[in-house]
Amino acid sequence: MDTLHLEQRLHHLEQQSLLLEPSATDRLPVQQAVEQYAQAFLEDLPQLPVFVDTPDKGAGLLQSPIEEEGIPVQEALGLLKEQVDTPGINPASGGHMGYIPGGSLYYSGLGDYLAAVTNRYAGIFYSSPGAVRMENMLIRWMAQEIGFPQDTAGNLTSGGSIASLIALVTARDAQNITCRIIPDSVIYCTSHTHHCLDKALRIAGLGECQLRHVPMDAQYRMDPKALQMQLEQDKAKGLKPWLLIASAGTTDVGAVDPLAALADLAQQHGLWYHVDAAYGGFFALSPTGKQKLKGIERADSVVMDPHKGLFIPYGSGAVLIKNSQQLTESHHYQASYMQDTLSVTGEVSPADVSPELSKHFRGLRIWLPLKLHGVAAFRSALEEKLLLAQYTYQKLQGLPGFEVPVAPDLSVVIFRYLPEAAIDANAFNQKLIQAVQKDGRVFLSSTLLDGQFMIRFAILSFRTHKATLDLALEILQEKAKEITASWQEA
Numbered sequence: 286m287d288t289l290h291l292e293q294r295l296h297h298l299e300q301q302s303l304l305l306e307p308s309a310t311d312r313l314p315v316q317q318a319v320e321q322y323a324q325a326f327l328e329d330l331p332q333l334p335v336f337v338d339t340p341d342k343g344a345g346l347l348q349s350p351i352e353e354e355g356i357p358v359q360e361a362l363g364l365l366k367e368q369v370d371t372p373g374i375n376p377a378s379g380g381h382m383g384y385i386p387g388g389s390l391y392y393s394g395l396g397d398y399l400a401a402v403t404n405r406y407a408g409i410f411y412s413s414p415g416a417v418r419m420e421n422m423l424i425r426w427m428a429q430e431i432g433f434p435q436d437t438a439g440n441l442t443s444g445g446s447i448a449s450l451i452a453l454v455t456a457r458d459a460q461n462i463t464c465r466i467i468p469d470s471v472i473y474c475t476s477h478t479h480h481c482l483d484k485a486l487r488i489a490g491l492g493e494c495q496l497r498h499v500p501m502d503a504q505y506r507m508d509p510k511a512l513q514m515q516l517e518q519d520k521a522k523g524l525k526p527w528l529l530i531a532s533a534g535t536t537d538v539g540a541v542d543p544l545a546a547l548a549d550l551a552q553q554h555g556l557w558y559h560v561d562a563a564y565g566g567f568f569a570l571s572p573t574g575k576q577k578l579k580g581i582e583r584a585d586s587v588v589m590d591p592h593k594g595l596f597i598p599y600g601s602g603a604v605l606i607k608n609s610q611q612l613t614e615s616h617h618y619q620a621s622y623m624q625d626t627l628s629v630t631g632e633v634s635p636a637d638v639s640p641e642l643s644k645h646f647r648g649l650r651i652w653l654p655l656k657l658h659g660v661a662a663f664r665s666a667l668e669e670k671l672l673l674a675q676y677t678y679q680k681l682q683g684l685p686g687f688e689v690p691v692a693p694d695l696s697v698v699i700f701r702y703l704p705e706a707a708i709d710a711n712a713f714n715q716k717l718i719q720a721v722q723k724d725g726r727v728f729l730s731s732t733l734l735d736g737q738f739m740i741r742f743a744i745l746s747f748r749t750h751k752a753t754l755d756l757a758l759e760i761l762q763e764k765a766k767e768i769t770a771s772w773q774e775a
């Protein structure tokens with residue numbers, strides 16, 4: 286192509302690609318339509334069902350394929366509303382008390398919007414020193430809240446699973462667990478440890494370590510005496526105990542393992558002590574929660590999820606590692622095409638302490654709500670959740686037919702309905718949870734506890750208050766009554 290043709294072609298392509306840069310006049314109506322959508326969603330939220338089972342489960346989205354020509358914003362928002370924001374669980378709702386909720390703070394959404402518009406590159410200090418300082422400042426703030434030292438290093442991740450992977454890879458290298466010794470290396474946790482840790486162990490090449498499920502007490506907390514015995518037995522066999530994984534809030538029942546007693550054992554036996562506080566960690570912000578989490582400050586690594594206890598939208602986990610050098614040694618790499626970045630030093634770069642290079646500017650979605658609301662509101666909301674769990678536990682104990690096997694350590698309340706002897710309890714409770722979910726006013730989820738079908742309240746959304754629990758308890762009684770009647774008729 287000669288220069289003239291090349292220039293003509295470039296001019297043509299430039300005109301076409303300018304479509305990607307709407308003018309201020311073009312941006313405004315789109316921005317207004319999006320903001321109106323968000324405002325209408327928030328206004329409608331208290332009345333919206335928490336669970337919707339549409340017949341095609343969002344498949345209508347596929348009727349509008351990705352095409353060469355764009356569509357008007359109202360049409361796109363219509364697809365979003367009908368096909369994405371309607372079917373399934375509505376996690377923004379205060380009625381969401383299944384799995385582990387969190388809600389989604391509006392100011393986080395604004396933070397994400399700004400992060401996307403400015404697109405600061407938060408991976409490397411040289412590229413965006415402010416974004417990296419913000420991330421590290423948040424890590425140091427979390428460290429302070431759980432009693433970790435100020436030189437703690439860490440990373441804002443997409444969630445608890447990747448945060449756990451970073452912690453376990455660091456633990457593996459710090460303990461020098463190489464291929465040769467993996468089969469003789471022993472890891473300790475309980476059968477209630479979250480499955481993301483099993484996944485992380487496998488991804489980290491540790492799947493062939495020996496895994497001990499330490500027995501739990503009646504509250505489903507790890508039994509330190511049983512751990513001590515197991516450690517001694519394993520050492521006597523010539524094995525290498527190296528990693529202890531405790532939970533600060535299990536998913537099933539919200540149990541907090543005896544963190545201080547486990548720290549003693551970890552210290553005594555030279556283990557890496559990891560605490561999975563993905564669910565429970567931010568309760569450290571509340572006075573009651575701080576007491577419950579005593580001992581967490583003695584861990585080597587902690588995972589805590591802002592998209593749970595800090596009410597940030599999905600996509601926010603955090604890992605904190607006490608020894609920053611160990612974290613860096615496991616994740617740091619250099620490449621010649623990165624040489625310019627080496628000239629500027631300051632804070633630890635997120636890319637040097639995680640598997641990611643390019644990453645979402647995750648700090649802003651956490652920093653903005655913390656700065657605008659102030660931390661005090663978070664402390665109150667978290668204290669409220671702990672009290673709501675106590676309230677629910679007490680109320681359920683007083684309801685005829687309901688069995689509540691464990692008092693909540695944090696904000697998960699597990700229970701079941703005990704039907705009359707002729708009816709199978711597991712089948713009854715399965716019907717009960719299905720009826721509650723179909724009703725859609727609140728959303729609860731279920732689990733198995735020692736083979737028994739259990740229903741659980743996970744109270745963590747900042748939008749969940751006493752009235753939400755009162756409604757849920759009413760619905761449960763109503764549905765239990767209906768199911769009993771239909772069972773008797775059948």
Ligand SMILES: Cc1ncc(COP(=O)(O)O)c(C=O)c1O
Binds near residue numbers: 479534536562563590
């Ligand atoms: C105790 C616990 N650990 C880890 C995880 C995994 O976190 P994520 O879903 O953010 O990857 C969860 C998720 O619910 C959890 O409850």
